[in-house]
Amino acid sequence: MTHPPFRFGPAMLFCPADRPDRFEKAFERADAVILDLEDAVADDGKHAARLALIASSLDPDRVIVRVNPASTPHFAEDVAAIAATGYRTVMLAKCEGTADLIELEDFEVVALCETARGVLAAAEIAAIPNVSGLMWGAEDLVASLGGSSSRHPDGRYRDVATHARSRVLLAAAAHDVAAIDAVHLEIADLDGLRAEAEDAAALGFAATACVHPSQVQVVRDAYRPSAERLEWARAVLESAAGGPGVFAFRGDMVDAPVLRQAEAIVRRAHG
Template identity: 55%
Template sequence: MNNTLADLPGPALLFCPADRPDRYAKAVARADAAILDLEDSVAPEHKDRARDLVTAALADLDPDRVIVRVNAPGTPWWEADVAAVRAAGARLVMLPKAERPEDLEALAPARVIALCETAAGILAAPRLAASPSCAALTWGAEDLIADLGGTTSRRSDGTYHDVARHARSHVLLAAAAAHRPAIETVYLDLDDVAGLTKSSAEAAQAGFSARLCIHPVQVDPVRAAFAPDPTSVAWARGVVAAAQQAPSGVFRYQGRMIDEPLLRQARAILRRART
Protein backbone atom coordinates (compact mmCIF):
# COMPACT_ATOMS: atom_id res chain seq x y z
CA MET A 1 0.00 0.00 0.00
CA ASN A 2 1.49 3.35 -1.04
CA ASN A 3 -0.56 6.03 0.68
CA THR A 4 -0.43 9.61 -0.54
CA LEU A 5 -1.98 12.88 0.55
CA ALA A 6 -4.82 12.23 -1.88
CA ASP A 7 -5.72 9.09 0.10
CA LEU A 8 -6.40 11.03 3.31
CA PRO A 9 -8.75 13.88 4.25
CA GLY A 10 -7.21 17.17 5.22
CA PRO A 11 -5.78 19.56 6.02
CA ALA A 12 -7.88 20.15 9.15
CA LEU A 13 -8.59 17.04 11.25
CA LEU A 14 -10.82 17.86 14.23
CA PHE A 15 -10.98 15.85 17.45
CA CYS A 16 -14.45 15.11 18.81
CA PRO A 17 -15.11 13.35 22.14
CA ALA A 18 -16.55 9.92 21.43
CA ASP A 19 -19.01 10.20 24.30
CA ARG A 20 -20.67 13.23 22.64
CA PRO A 21 -22.67 11.76 19.73
CA ASP A 22 -24.52 15.06 19.36
CA ARG A 23 -21.26 16.52 18.01
CA TYR A 24 -20.30 13.81 15.52
CA ALA A 25 -22.09 15.14 12.45
CA LYS A 26 -21.18 18.73 13.32
CA ALA A 27 -17.49 17.84 13.51
CA VAL A 28 -17.60 16.02 10.17
CA ALA A 29 -19.36 18.98 8.55
CA ARG A 30 -17.05 21.56 10.13
CA ALA A 31 -13.67 20.00 9.37
CA ASP A 32 -12.12 17.93 6.62
CA ALA A 33 -12.41 14.91 8.89
CA ALA A 34 -13.59 14.23 12.43
CA ILE A 35 -11.49 12.18 14.84
CA LEU A 36 -13.95 10.40 17.14
CA ASP A 37 -11.76 10.06 20.19
CA LEU A 38 -12.11 7.06 22.49
CA GLU A 39 -8.86 7.84 24.28
CA ASP A 40 -7.98 11.11 26.04
CA SER A 41 -11.39 12.76 25.58
CA VAL A 42 -13.31 10.03 27.43
CA ALA A 43 -13.16 9.23 31.14
CA PRO A 44 -12.44 5.57 32.00
CA GLU A 45 -15.94 4.93 33.30
CA HIS A 46 -17.48 6.12 30.03
CA LYS A 47 -15.23 4.30 27.55
CA ASP A 48 -17.43 1.24 26.99
CA ARG A 49 -20.47 3.40 26.29
CA ALA A 50 -18.46 5.69 24.02
CA ARG A 51 -17.24 2.71 22.00
CA ASP A 52 -20.83 1.56 21.49
CA LEU A 53 -21.89 5.06 20.43
CA VAL A 54 -19.12 5.34 17.86
CA THR A 55 -19.64 1.95 16.29
CA ALA A 56 -23.38 2.53 16.07
CA ALA A 57 -22.87 5.90 14.37
CA LEU A 58 -20.29 4.89 11.79
CA ALA A 59 -22.89 3.57 9.34
CA ASP A 60 -24.49 7.02 9.15
CA LEU A 61 -21.27 9.05 8.72
CA ASP A 62 -19.04 9.52 5.68
CA PRO A 63 -16.47 6.72 6.19
CA ASP A 64 -13.80 8.64 4.31
CA ARG A 65 -14.10 11.63 6.66
CA VAL A 66 -14.22 9.83 10.00
CA ILE A 67 -11.19 8.65 11.97
CA VAL A 68 -11.62 6.64 15.17
CA ARG A 69 -8.90 7.08 17.77
CA VAL A 70 -8.82 3.88 19.80
CA ASN A 71 -7.21 3.39 23.19
CA ALA A 72 -3.57 2.39 23.29
CA PRO A 73 -2.28 -1.19 23.27
CA GLY A 74 -1.90 -2.55 26.78
CA THR A 75 -4.85 -0.59 28.17
CA PRO A 76 -7.96 -2.37 29.46
CA TRP A 77 -9.91 -1.16 26.41
CA TRP A 78 -7.52 -2.07 23.60
CA GLU A 79 -8.87 -5.49 22.65
CA ALA A 80 -12.51 -4.38 22.74
CA ASP A 81 -11.68 -1.28 20.67
CA VAL A 82 -9.90 -3.39 18.03
CA ALA A 83 -12.81 -5.82 17.79
CA ALA A 84 -15.34 -2.98 17.61
CA VAL A 85 -13.70 -0.94 14.85
CA ARG A 86 -13.11 -4.06 12.79
CA ALA A 87 -16.72 -5.22 13.19
CA ALA A 88 -18.02 -1.74 12.35
CA GLY A 89 -15.87 -1.52 9.24
CA ALA A 90 -14.01 1.65 10.21
CA ARG A 91 -11.77 2.70 7.33
CA LEU A 92 -9.46 5.08 9.20
CA VAL A 93 -8.19 4.51 12.73
CA MET A 94 -5.71 6.49 14.82
CA LEU A 95 -3.45 4.46 17.09
CA PRO A 96 -2.10 6.39 20.11
CA LYS A 97 1.18 5.42 21.77
CA ALA A 98 2.08 3.58 18.56
CA GLU A 99 5.30 1.61 19.03
CA ARG A 100 4.96 -1.72 17.19
CA PRO A 101 3.99 -2.41 13.57
CA GLU A 102 2.02 -5.47 14.66
CA ASP A 103 -0.37 -3.23 16.60
CA LEU A 104 -1.15 -1.32 13.40
CA GLU A 105 -1.70 -4.58 11.57
CA ALA A 106 -4.07 -5.80 14.30
CA LEU A 107 -6.46 -3.06 13.14
CA ALA A 108 -6.51 -4.25 9.51
CA PRO A 109 -8.27 -3.85 7.16
CA ALA A 110 -8.51 -0.29 8.50
CA ARG A 111 -5.79 2.12 7.47
CA VAL A 112 -3.99 3.39 10.53
CA ILE A 113 -2.62 6.81 11.45
CA ALA A 114 0.22 5.99 13.82
CA LEU A 115 0.54 8.53 16.62
CA CYS A 116 4.16 8.55 17.80
CA GLU A 117 4.15 10.09 21.27
CA THR A 118 6.55 8.02 23.37
CA ALA A 119 10.31 7.66 23.16
CA ALA A 120 9.87 4.13 21.82
CA GLY A 121 7.28 5.32 19.32
CA ILE A 122 9.48 8.11 17.96
CA LEU A 123 12.40 5.71 17.52
CA ALA A 124 10.09 3.17 15.88
CA ALA A 125 8.67 5.69 13.39
CA PRO A 126 10.50 4.23 10.35
CA ARG A 127 9.21 0.73 11.11
CA LEU A 128 5.68 2.00 11.75
CA ALA A 129 5.67 3.91 8.47
CA ALA A 130 6.80 0.80 6.61
CA SER A 131 3.84 -1.25 7.86
CA PRO A 132 1.33 -2.09 5.10
CA SER A 133 -1.43 -0.89 7.44
CA CYS A 134 0.09 2.58 7.93
CA ALA A 135 -1.87 5.42 6.33
CA ALA A 136 0.15 8.27 7.89
CA LEU A 137 2.34 9.25 10.82
CA THR A 138 1.71 11.96 13.37
CA TRP A 139 3.31 12.87 16.67
CA GLY A 140 2.50 14.28 20.10
CA ALA A 141 4.76 16.63 22.04
CA GLU A 142 3.08 16.62 25.46
CA ASP A 143 2.79 12.85 25.81
CA LEU A 144 6.38 12.50 24.64
CA ILE A 145 7.67 14.93 27.28
CA ALA A 146 5.63 13.13 29.94
CA ASP A 147 7.14 9.83 28.80
CA LEU A 148 10.61 11.35 29.12
CA GLY A 149 9.85 12.55 32.65
CA GLY A 150 9.83 16.20 31.62
CA THR A 151 7.39 18.95 32.52
CA THR A 152 6.83 20.98 29.36
CA SER A 153 7.51 20.64 25.65
CA ARG A 154 8.22 24.35 25.16
CA ARG A 155 10.72 26.95 26.35
CA SER A 156 9.64 30.20 27.98
CA ASP A 157 9.62 31.91 24.57
CA GLY A 158 7.10 29.38 23.23
CA THR A 159 9.48 27.42 21.00
CA TYR A 160 9.86 23.66 21.33
CA HIS A 161 12.69 22.16 23.34
CA ASP A 162 15.28 20.47 21.16
CA VAL A 163 14.04 16.96 21.94
CA ALA A 164 10.54 17.83 20.72
CA ARG A 165 11.95 19.43 17.56
CA HIS A 166 14.01 16.31 16.97
CA ALA A 167 10.99 14.04 17.44
CA ARG A 168 8.92 16.12 15.02
CA SER A 169 11.64 16.03 12.38
CA HIS A 170 12.22 12.32 12.86
CA VAL A 171 8.53 11.54 12.30
CA LEU A 172 8.40 13.78 9.21
CA LEU A 173 11.50 12.11 7.73
CA ALA A 174 10.26 8.60 8.52
CA ALA A 175 6.93 9.31 6.84
CA ALA A 176 8.56 10.74 3.73
CA ALA A 177 11.02 7.87 3.45
CA ALA A 178 8.10 5.41 3.38
CA HIS A 179 6.01 7.64 1.07
CA ARG A 180 3.44 8.24 3.80
CA PRO A 181 1.82 11.57 4.67
CA ALA A 182 2.86 13.25 7.93
CA ILE A 183 0.32 15.09 10.08
CA GLU A 184 1.31 17.98 12.35
CA THR A 185 0.39 17.76 16.03
CA VAL A 186 -2.11 19.90 17.93
CA TYR A 187 -1.68 23.56 18.85
CA LEU A 188 -2.93 23.96 22.41
CA ASP A 189 -3.41 27.73 22.75
CA LEU A 190 -6.94 28.31 21.44
CA ASP A 191 -6.67 32.09 21.74
CA ASP A 192 -3.44 32.38 19.76
CA VAL A 193 -4.78 32.40 16.20
CA ALA A 194 -1.67 34.14 14.88
CA GLY A 195 0.57 31.52 16.45
CA LEU A 196 -1.56 28.71 15.07
CA THR A 197 -1.51 30.22 11.60
CA LYS A 198 2.26 30.75 11.62
CA SER A 199 2.92 27.27 12.98
CA SER A 200 0.59 25.65 10.43
CA ALA A 201 2.10 27.54 7.50
CA GLU A 202 5.56 26.42 8.58
CA ALA A 203 4.33 22.83 8.89
CA ALA A 204 2.95 22.93 5.36
CA GLN A 205 6.19 24.40 4.04
CA ALA A 206 8.20 21.67 5.75
CA GLY A 207 6.12 18.90 4.20
CA PHE A 208 3.32 18.07 6.63
CA SER A 209 0.06 17.22 4.83
CA ALA A 210 -2.48 18.10 7.53
CA ARG A 211 -2.88 19.21 11.13
CA LEU A 212 -4.73 17.93 14.19
CA CYS A 213 -7.24 20.44 15.60
CA ILE A 214 -8.69 20.43 19.12
CA HIS A 215 -11.47 22.99 18.60
CA PRO A 216 -13.65 24.06 15.66
CA VAL A 217 -12.20 27.61 15.80
CA GLN A 218 -8.88 26.18 14.61
CA VAL A 219 -10.25 24.68 11.39
CA ASP A 220 -10.37 27.78 9.18
CA PRO A 221 -6.92 29.12 10.21
CA VAL A 222 -5.39 25.71 9.52
CA ARG A 223 -7.07 25.47 6.12
CA ALA A 224 -5.92 28.95 5.21
CA ALA A 225 -2.36 28.27 6.37
CA PHE A 226 -2.08 25.05 4.38
CA ALA A 227 -3.46 26.65 1.21
CA PRO A 228 -0.63 28.09 -0.92
CA ASP A 229 -0.90 31.79 -1.73
CA PRO A 230 -1.84 32.83 -5.31
CA THR A 231 1.70 34.00 -6.09
CA SER A 232 3.13 30.60 -5.20
CA VAL A 233 0.47 28.81 -7.23
CA ALA A 234 1.15 30.99 -10.26
CA TRP A 235 4.89 30.35 -9.93
CA ALA A 236 4.34 26.60 -9.61
CA ARG A 237 2.08 26.47 -12.64
CA GLY A 238 4.64 28.41 -14.64
CA VAL A 239 7.45 26.09 -13.57
CA VAL A 240 5.51 22.95 -14.47
CA ALA A 241 4.51 24.40 -17.84
CA ALA A 242 8.09 25.49 -18.57
CA ALA A 243 9.39 22.04 -17.66
CA GLN A 244 7.22 20.49 -20.34
CA GLN A 245 8.95 22.67 -22.94
CA ALA A 246 12.48 22.44 -21.55
CA PRO A 247 15.01 20.51 -23.65
CA SER A 248 16.80 19.19 -20.54
CA GLY A 249 16.24 18.57 -16.83
CA VAL A 250 17.66 21.98 -15.86
CA PHE A 251 16.15 25.18 -17.22
CA ARG A 252 15.72 28.87 -16.46
CA TYR A 253 12.43 30.32 -15.25
CA GLN A 254 11.93 33.92 -14.11
CA GLY A 255 15.67 34.36 -13.73
CA ARG A 256 16.11 31.27 -11.57
CA MET A 257 17.64 27.92 -12.42
CA ILE A 258 15.08 25.13 -11.97
CA ASP A 259 16.11 21.52 -11.49
CA GLU A 260 14.28 18.38 -10.34
CA PRO A 261 14.05 19.27 -6.61
CA LEU A 262 12.48 22.66 -7.39
CA LEU A 263 10.17 21.05 -9.93
CA ARG A 264 9.00 18.62 -7.25
CA GLN A 265 8.39 21.55 -4.89
CA ALA A 266 6.27 23.21 -7.57
CA ARG A 267 4.23 20.05 -7.98
CA ALA A 268 3.75 19.87 -4.21
CA ILE A 269 2.38 23.43 -4.20
CA LEU A 270 -0.13 22.47 -6.90
CA ARG A 271 -1.19 19.39 -4.93
CA ARG A 272 -1.84 21.58 -1.89
CA ALA A 273 -3.81 24.01 -4.05
CA ARG A 274 -6.02 21.19 -5.33
CA THR A 275 -6.56 19.89 -1.79
Protein backbone atom coordinates in the same frame (compact mmCIF):
# COMPACT_ATOMS: atom_id res chain seq x y z
CA MET B 1 4.94 -1.60 -1.13
CA THR B 2 1.47 -0.13 -1.52
CA HIS B 3 -0.12 1.76 1.35
CA PRO B 4 -3.76 2.87 1.51
CA PRO B 5 -4.16 6.30 -0.12
CA PHE B 6 -4.39 9.07 2.47
CA ARG B 7 -7.61 11.05 1.96
CA PHE B 8 -7.89 13.08 5.16
CA GLY B 9 -6.95 16.70 5.45
CA PRO B 10 -5.62 19.23 5.66
CA ALA B 11 -7.71 20.07 8.76
CA MET B 12 -8.52 17.07 10.98
CA LEU B 13 -10.67 17.76 14.05
CA PHE B 14 -10.69 15.71 17.25
CA CYS B 15 -14.09 15.05 18.80
CA PRO B 16 -14.69 13.14 22.07
CA ALA B 17 -16.42 9.86 21.29
CA ASP B 18 -18.60 10.24 24.39
CA ARG B 19 -20.16 13.39 22.94
CA PRO B 20 -22.37 12.13 20.08
CA ASP B 21 -24.16 15.47 20.11
CA ARG B 22 -20.98 16.95 18.62
CA PHE B 23 -20.31 14.30 15.96
CA GLU B 24 -22.25 15.90 13.10
CA LYS B 25 -21.00 19.41 13.87
CA ALA B 26 -17.37 18.28 13.94
CA PHE B 27 -17.88 16.26 10.76
CA GLU B 28 -19.37 19.26 8.97
CA ARG B 29 -16.70 21.71 10.09
CA ALA B 30 -13.55 19.75 9.28
CA ASP B 31 -12.02 17.84 6.37
CA ALA B 32 -11.95 14.76 8.59
CA VAL B 33 -13.13 14.02 12.11
CA ILE B 34 -11.19 11.97 14.65
CA LEU B 35 -13.64 10.33 17.05
CA ASP B 36 -11.54 9.96 20.17
CA LEU B 37 -11.85 6.98 22.51
CA GLU B 38 -8.56 7.78 24.24
CA ASP B 39 -7.51 10.95 26.08
CA ALA B 40 -10.77 12.83 25.54
CA VAL B 41 -12.78 10.17 27.39
CA ALA B 42 -12.40 9.30 31.08
CA ASP B 43 -12.09 5.63 32.01
CA ASP B 44 -15.62 5.49 33.39
CA GLY B 45 -16.97 6.91 30.12
CA LYS B 46 -15.25 4.53 27.69
CA HIS B 47 -18.12 2.03 27.49
CA ALA B 48 -20.67 4.77 26.72
CA ALA B 49 -18.29 6.24 24.15
CA ARG B 50 -18.04 2.89 22.34
CA LEU B 51 -21.83 2.58 22.29
CA ALA B 52 -22.10 6.11 20.86
CA LEU B 53 -19.54 5.19 18.22
CA ILE B 54 -21.48 2.08 17.21
CA ALA B 55 -24.71 4.07 16.99
CA SER B 56 -23.19 6.78 14.75
CA SER B 57 -23.48 6.84 10.97
CA LEU B 58 -21.00 9.34 9.57
CA ASP B 59 -19.36 8.89 6.15
CA PRO B 60 -16.49 6.42 6.80
CA ASP B 61 -14.34 8.11 4.15
CA ARG B 62 -13.89 11.10 6.45
CA VAL B 63 -13.78 9.42 9.85
CA ILE B 64 -10.83 8.19 11.89
CA VAL B 65 -11.33 6.54 15.28
CA ARG B 66 -8.57 7.01 17.84
CA VAL B 67 -8.23 3.96 20.05
CA ASN B 68 -6.43 3.50 23.32
CA PRO B 69 -2.85 2.16 23.26
CA ALA B 70 -2.37 -1.51 22.49
CA SER B 71 -0.87 -2.02 25.96
CA THR B 72 -4.07 -0.97 27.76
CA PRO B 73 -7.09 -3.09 28.71
CA HIS B 74 -9.29 -0.72 26.69
CA PHE B 75 -7.70 -1.57 23.35
CA ALA B 76 -9.46 -4.87 22.60
CA GLU B 77 -12.87 -3.42 23.40
CA ASP B 78 -12.15 -0.37 21.23
CA VAL B 79 -11.24 -2.58 18.26
CA ALA B 80 -14.34 -4.73 18.76
CA ALA B 81 -16.52 -1.61 18.80
CA ILE B 82 -15.03 -0.31 15.55
CA ALA B 83 -15.54 -3.71 13.93
CA ALA B 84 -19.26 -3.29 14.64
CA THR B 85 -19.33 -0.05 12.62
CA GLY B 86 -18.65 0.97 9.03
CA TYR B 87 -15.50 2.83 10.09
CA ARG B 88 -12.27 1.26 8.91
CA THR B 89 -9.57 3.82 9.74
CA VAL B 90 -7.96 3.63 13.17
CA MET B 91 -5.58 6.06 14.85
CA LEU B 92 -3.51 4.08 17.31
CA ALA B 93 -2.51 6.19 20.30
CA LYS B 94 1.01 5.83 21.68
CA CYS B 95 2.09 3.33 19.05
CA GLU B 96 5.50 2.06 20.10
CA GLY B 97 6.35 -0.56 17.50
CA THR B 98 5.10 -2.92 14.84
CA ALA B 99 3.83 -5.44 17.42
CA ASP B 100 1.19 -2.90 18.47
CA LEU B 101 -0.39 -3.17 15.00
CA ILE B 102 -0.95 -6.94 14.91
CA GLU B 103 -4.61 -6.71 15.94
CA LEU B 104 -5.27 -3.92 13.43
CA GLU B 105 -4.41 -5.77 10.22
CA ASP B 106 -8.01 -5.45 8.97
CA PHE B 107 -7.99 -1.65 9.31
CA GLU B 108 -6.25 1.30 7.72
CA VAL B 109 -4.00 2.74 10.43
CA VAL B 110 -2.71 6.18 11.30
CA ALA B 111 -0.01 5.53 13.90
CA LEU B 112 0.46 8.16 16.57
CA CYS B 113 4.16 8.25 17.48
CA GLU B 114 4.09 10.22 20.72
CA THR B 115 6.48 8.45 23.07
CA ALA B 116 10.24 8.03 22.96
CA ARG B 117 9.85 4.43 21.77
CA GLY B 118 7.25 5.38 19.17
CA VAL B 119 9.36 8.15 17.67
CA LEU B 120 12.43 5.89 17.47
CA ALA B 121 10.34 3.16 15.80
CA ALA B 122 8.60 5.50 13.35
CA ALA B 123 10.33 4.14 10.25
CA GLU B 124 9.50 0.51 11.06
CA ILE B 125 5.90 1.45 11.81
CA ALA B 126 5.56 3.39 8.55
CA ALA B 127 6.74 0.35 6.60
CA ILE B 128 3.70 -1.76 7.63
CA PRO B 129 1.45 -2.08 4.53
CA ASN B 130 -1.86 -1.01 6.14
CA VAL B 131 -0.37 2.15 7.65
CA SER B 132 -1.43 5.23 5.68
CA GLY B 133 -0.06 7.92 7.95
CA LEU B 134 2.08 8.87 10.93
CA MET B 135 1.23 11.58 13.43
CA TRP B 136 3.42 12.85 16.22
CA GLY B 137 2.48 14.38 19.58
CA ALA B 138 4.54 16.66 21.76
CA GLU B 139 2.87 16.44 25.15
CA ASP B 140 2.87 12.66 25.57
CA LEU B 141 6.39 12.58 24.15
CA VAL B 142 7.73 14.94 26.80
CA ALA B 143 5.81 13.06 29.49
CA SER B 144 7.45 9.81 28.32
CA LEU B 145 10.83 11.50 28.79
CA GLY B 146 9.99 12.53 32.35
CA GLY B 147 9.74 16.17 31.29
CA SER B 148 7.12 18.78 32.03
CA SER B 149 6.94 21.16 29.06
CA SER B 150 7.23 20.74 25.29
CA ARG B 151 7.58 24.47 24.59
CA HIS B 152 9.72 27.41 25.61
CA PRO B 153 7.99 30.34 27.35
CA ASP B 154 7.75 32.16 24.00
CA GLY B 155 5.76 29.26 22.49
CA ARG B 156 8.53 27.66 20.44
CA TYR B 157 8.92 23.90 20.66
CA ARG B 158 11.90 22.67 22.64
CA ASP B 159 14.60 20.91 20.65
CA VAL B 160 13.52 17.36 21.45
CA ALA B 161 9.99 18.06 20.21
CA THR B 162 11.34 19.58 17.00
CA HIS B 163 13.57 16.54 16.56
CA ALA B 164 10.63 14.17 17.00
CA ARG B 165 8.53 16.14 14.53
CA SER B 166 11.29 15.95 11.94
CA ARG B 167 11.97 12.26 12.56
CA VAL B 168 8.31 11.31 12.09
CA LEU B 169 8.08 13.43 8.93
CA LEU B 170 11.20 11.78 7.48
CA ALA B 171 9.96 8.28 8.35
CA ALA B 172 6.60 8.95 6.71
CA ALA B 173 8.18 10.33 3.54
CA ALA B 174 10.69 7.48 3.34
CA HIS B 175 7.84 4.97 3.23
CA ASP B 176 5.42 7.03 1.14
CA VAL B 177 2.81 7.59 3.81
CA ALA B 178 1.26 10.84 5.04
CA ALA B 179 2.65 12.86 7.93
CA ILE B 180 0.23 14.67 10.24
CA ASP B 181 1.35 17.56 12.41
CA ALA B 182 0.53 17.75 16.12
CA VAL B 183 -2.26 19.76 17.69
CA HIS B 184 -1.81 23.33 18.88
CA LEU B 185 -3.30 23.25 22.37
CA GLU B 186 -3.55 27.01 22.97
CA ILE B 187 -6.91 27.53 21.29
CA ALA B 188 -6.83 31.32 21.36
CA ASP B 189 -3.36 31.49 19.79
CA LEU B 190 -4.49 31.44 16.17
CA ASP B 191 -1.38 33.29 15.01
CA GLY B 192 0.83 30.61 16.52
CA LEU B 193 -1.29 27.91 14.94
CA ARG B 194 -1.12 29.64 11.57
CA ALA B 195 2.68 29.86 11.70
CA GLU B 196 3.00 26.19 12.62
CA ALA B 197 0.54 25.06 9.95
CA GLU B 198 2.26 27.15 7.27
CA ASP B 199 5.56 25.57 8.28
CA ALA B 200 3.98 22.11 8.19
CA ALA B 201 2.62 22.67 4.70
CA ALA B 202 5.95 24.00 3.45
CA LEU B 203 7.75 20.93 4.79
CA GLY B 204 5.37 18.38 3.28
CA PHE B 205 2.97 17.45 6.07
CA ALA B 206 -0.37 16.30 4.66
CA ALA B 207 -2.52 17.62 7.50
CA THR B 208 -2.62 19.28 10.89
CA ALA B 209 -4.83 18.01 13.71
CA CYS B 210 -7.13 20.47 15.46
CA VAL B 211 -8.67 20.45 18.93
CA HIS B 212 -11.30 23.16 18.35
CA PRO B 213 -13.52 24.11 15.40
CA SER B 214 -12.07 27.64 15.39
CA GLN B 215 -8.74 26.18 14.28
CA VAL B 216 -10.06 24.46 11.16
CA GLN B 217 -10.18 27.40 8.77
CA VAL B 218 -6.83 28.70 9.98
CA VAL B 219 -5.26 25.36 9.06
CA ARG B 220 -7.03 25.21 5.70
CA ASP B 221 -5.82 28.70 4.82
CA ALA B 222 -2.28 27.86 5.90
CA TYR B 223 -2.12 24.82 3.64
CA ARG B 224 -3.55 26.70 0.67
CA PRO B 225 -0.75 28.38 -1.32
CA SER B 226 -0.92 32.15 -1.77
CA ALA B 227 -1.97 33.46 -5.16
CA GLU B 228 1.59 34.66 -5.79
CA ARG B 229 3.14 31.33 -4.88
CA LEU B 230 0.65 29.43 -7.02
CA GLU B 231 1.27 31.72 -9.98
CA TRP B 232 5.02 31.12 -9.64
CA ALA B 233 4.54 27.34 -9.48
CA ARG B 234 2.35 27.22 -12.57
CA ALA B 235 4.63 29.54 -14.49
CA VAL B 236 7.80 27.64 -13.67
CA LEU B 237 6.18 24.32 -14.60
CA GLU B 238 5.00 25.79 -17.89
CA SER B 239 8.50 27.07 -18.60
CA ALA B 240 9.94 23.64 -17.88
CA ALA B 241 7.65 21.80 -20.29
CA GLY B 242 9.81 20.27 -22.98
CA GLY B 243 12.80 22.33 -21.94
CA PRO B 244 16.27 21.59 -20.56
CA GLY B 245 16.87 19.86 -17.24
CA VAL B 246 18.28 23.01 -15.62
CA PHE B 247 17.30 26.56 -16.53
CA ALA B 248 17.04 30.08 -15.14
CA PHE B 249 13.62 31.41 -14.17
CA ARG B 250 13.08 34.93 -12.84
CA GLY B 251 16.68 35.10 -11.70
CA ASP B 252 16.81 31.73 -9.94
CA MET B 253 18.19 28.40 -11.04
CA VAL B 254 15.52 25.73 -11.52
CA ASP B 255 16.22 22.00 -11.55
CA ALA B 256 14.28 18.82 -10.81
CA PRO B 257 13.89 19.33 -7.02
CA VAL B 258 12.53 22.84 -7.56
CA LEU B 259 10.05 21.49 -10.11
CA ARG B 260 8.86 18.85 -7.64
CA GLN B 261 8.30 21.60 -5.09
CA ALA B 262 6.27 23.54 -7.66
CA GLU B 263 4.19 20.44 -8.35
CA ALA B 264 3.52 20.10 -4.61
CA ILE B 265 2.27 23.69 -4.48
CA VAL B 266 -0.15 23.05 -7.33
CA ARG B 267 -1.39 19.86 -5.65
CA ARG B 268 -2.05 21.71 -2.39
CA ALA B 269 -4.01 24.35 -4.25
CA HIS B 270 -6.36 21.71 -5.63
CA GLY B 271 -6.32 19.34 -2.65
